[in-house]
Amino acid sequence: MRIGELASRTGVSIQAVRLYERRGLLKKPTRLPSGYRDYPSDALAFIRFIKRAQGHGFTLDEIRSLIHLREQSPPAAKQMRAIARAKLAILDERIKRLQAQRDAIAHGLNQCRCSEEFPMCMFVRLVDQGK
Numbered sequence: 591m592r593i594g595e596l597a598s599r600t601g602v603s604i605q606a607v608r609l610y611e612r613r614g615l616l617k618k619p620t621r622l623p624s625g626y627r628d629y630p631s632d633a634l635a636f637i638r639f640i641k642r643a644q645g646h647g648f649t650l651d652e653i654r655s656l657i658h659l660r661e662q663s664p665p666a667a668k669q670m671r672a673i674a675r676a677k678l679a680i681l682d683e684r685i686k687r688l689q690a691q692r693d694a695i696a697h698g699l700n701q702c703r704c705s706e707e708f709p710m711c712m713f714v715r716l717v718d719q720g721k
Contacts, residue, residue: 602641615636
């Protein structure tokens, strides 16, 4: 299938398909006599996987590693799980940081009895949280 059809069927832009190819996430397609790229049908599944993985916070480099590990014979399950565990730790830390930010703002809005429009106690809590 040509690049436009692949992009359309996966909901990404043609530029994204080219980027995935350049970054090694998609195999180089064969070229038709006209010079157009001719992608195999499994490119659909790879792009859908890429988009889902990005939605779960994986970077393109991490996704490329997962794809290459999967293609090993036998698949390198231990390494794939290690990448997933590392991503989970990063997400847990991000959630912890976001919860602390949320708590600081909620405190300023709900607990502070300052008459100021932007309470100083909220500002102090936000600054202290960054330490």
